[in-house]
Amino acid sequence: MYNNAIPSNSMLVSRRIKTVSGCPRRSCNDIEDVNHMVGSCVKTMQVIALLNKWGFQVPVFDNFEECLTGLQRMIGKQNLSANLFRNAIWLVWKSRCKLVNTKREDSVNFIAAEAISYAVKSNFVNIHQDIWNANRLMLFNHWHPRPLGWIKSNFDGALRRNNSAGVGGVVRDHKGRFLLAFGNSLQHWDAAQTELHAVKSIKFVKRDWMSEALGVLIEGDNLNIIYMLQKEIIRWKVSNAIDDSLDFLLDFKQVIFSFTNWLGNKLANLCANLVVDGSFVWEDLQGTSIPSSFLNCLKEECETLDVP
Ligand SMILES: [Zn+2]
Known part of the structure; x- marks a missing residue:
């Protein structure tokens, strides 16, 4: 698109190859021009809407220029969203060509699932490709009694004085609804190592429903740790060896590690800091022990998510 090399109908008309x-x-x-393809095309809009319904944050653009500046801004901050957007546009175009040639095109569900699958393959990790394929089929079964969405787990570490540190995390469903939060204290003096411990702590709060979910998006605000975790999984794929402390990741159907800035990680950060009052695992919000700072922050993020 950037090189104006896509044979869209408007381009073919301008080259006098077509008349419509x-x-x-x-x-x-x-x-049908680049503005339409990235913006107003019904198929593009439907695919992006479905991805967002599944809990991903894929941007919507009005025209091609806005798309380019938007994607530029996302570099390094929202790589996964940008990646999904690009895959969606590419797959919608592929499906459009299929429509022209065979009069049939791919379903919105299929395109959205493929977009995730490609994002996982190109940038991130895919632990059980076979299970993923089985799950993709499940996406079409609307009658399935328990539609399994993605869940998102944020983690963070916080250093304190006297070599003590807190690690914490929060798990939410694809609509941003609370599922679980935890916090643990440990002896540490290195910020990156503490972050790593925060991810490893998920092992101890892992629940069966996490393995049943379509996939787990693990977000942290330390880019180096995210890269390190991505590499660790690639290493597992090559050599089938994984550090014991990370073997719990293999229980998830799919794992994506993604970087978020600190603003997107406030709740996890709060959990890491709440450890001062002792370790905790919360599985519902009914308990009186849950501080109002946590509840307020959760509510704030739910509101900004704008979910139905
Ligand atoms: Zn269209």
Whole structure:
């Protein structure tokens, strides 16, 4: 698209190869150019809406120029979202070509699932490809009694004086609803190592429903640790060896490690700091022991998520 090399109908008209410049999708009624393909095309909008419904934060753009500046801004901050957006646009185009040639195109569900699958393959990790394929089929079964979405787990570490540190995390479903939070104290003086311990602590609070979820998105605000974890899984894929402290990751159907800035990691940070009052695992919000600072922060993030 950037090189204006996509043979869209408007491009073919400008080269006098075709006479109709409209999008081949009947419901679109719009000229098919790069602005349409990244923005207003019905299929693009449906795929992105579905990905966002599954809990990913894929951007929406009005036109190609806005798309380029938007993606530029996301570099290093929201790589996963940018990656999913690119995959979605590419797959929507592939499906459009299929429509032109065979009069049939891929479903929105299929394209969205493929977009995730490619993101996992190219940038992140895919632990059980076979299970993922089985799950992709499940996505089509709307009657499934328990639709399994992705869950998101944020983690963080906090150093304190006297070589003591806190690690904490919070697990939420694809709509941002609370599932579990934990905090643990340990002796440490190195910030990166503390962060790593925070991820490893997930092992001790792992529940069966986490393994049943479609996948687990693990977010942290230390880029080096995220890279390190990504490499560790790639190493496992090559040599089938994984550090004991990380073997719990193999129980998840899919794992994506993703970087978030500290603003996206406030709750996990709060958990790491709340450890001062002792270690904890919360599985519901009913307990009186849950501090209001945590509840307020959770509520704030739920509101910004704008979920139905
Ligand atoms: Zn269209």
